[in-house]
Amino acid sequence: MIRPILHYPDPRLRQAAEPVAQVDDDVRKLVDDMAETMYAAPGVGLAAPQIGEGKRIFIMDVAKEDEPSDLRVFINPEIVERHGEIAWEEGCLSFPGAREEITRAERIRVRALDRDGKTFEMVFEGLAAVAVQHENDHLDGKLMIDHLSLIRRRLLHREMSKIAASKRRETKDDVAAE
Ligand code: GNR
Numbered sequence: 001m002i003r004p005i006l007h008y009p010d011p012r013l014r015q016a017a018e019p020v021a022q023v024d025d026d027v028r029k030l031v032d033d034m035a036e037t038m039y040a041a042p043g044v045g046l047a048a049p050q051i052g053e054g055k056r057i058f059i060m061d062v063a064k065e066d067e068p069s070d071l072r073v074f075i076n077p078e079i080v081e082r083h084g085e086i087a088w089e090e091g092c093l094s095f096p097g098a099r100e101e102i103t104r105a106e107r108i109r110v111r112a113l114d115r116d117g118k119t120f121e122m123v124f125e126g127l128a129a130v131a132v133q134h135e136n137d138h139l140d141g142k143l144m145i146d147h148l149s150l151i152r153r154r155l156l157h158r159e160m161s162k163i164a165a166s167k168r169r170e171t172k173d174d175v176a177a178e
């Protein structure tokens with residue numbers, strides 16, 4: 001099932017997510033919804049809090065368009081090593097239309113559970129490393145806007161608040177028209 005993606009400044013995006021106690025069928029069902037939602041968007045990653053589920057789960061697929069899909073599932077992830085620096089122009093499905101250059105670690109090692117509840121460790125670099133750090137931030141209620149200068153942050157906050165206000169007016173008009 002494709003789930004609605006929450007947009008900044010929705011307060012649910014600011015809550016720290018809870019660890020998953022057991023990787024069971026309910027968790028796998030949530031992962032399937034997340035994958036369907038991410039591919040439909042489309043996006044290269046999606047964290048559970050972006051669809052209002054406060055669980056420490058994210059998914060990622062950084063395969064190029066001419067490559068087969070490569071879905072990766074991270075449950076209770078931990079970034080255990082970070083090396084170097086890389087600047088990347090990032091987008092976020094919770095900030096529709098925004099593109100911002102953000103500097104993060106260039107290479108990371110992640111430890112997590114997969115969809116079978118098995119622990120794995122893996123090294124990522126480039127876009128995959130950027131995406132893992134972006135998604136992992138979501139689990140702590142941290143968003144791309146928090147990485148920006150005060151000026152860019154104010155600008156993006158105003159832009160997103162304006163869009164949210166106009167969406168609220170639209171839904172009010174819908175109700176009034178009923
Ligand atoms: O689709 C997405 N693209 C992207 C591009 C550069 C760096 C990070 C990302 S993640 C983003 C999807 C998203 O919002 N995940 O939380």
Ligand code: NI
Nearest residue numbers: 091092093094
């Ligand atoms: Ni995001």
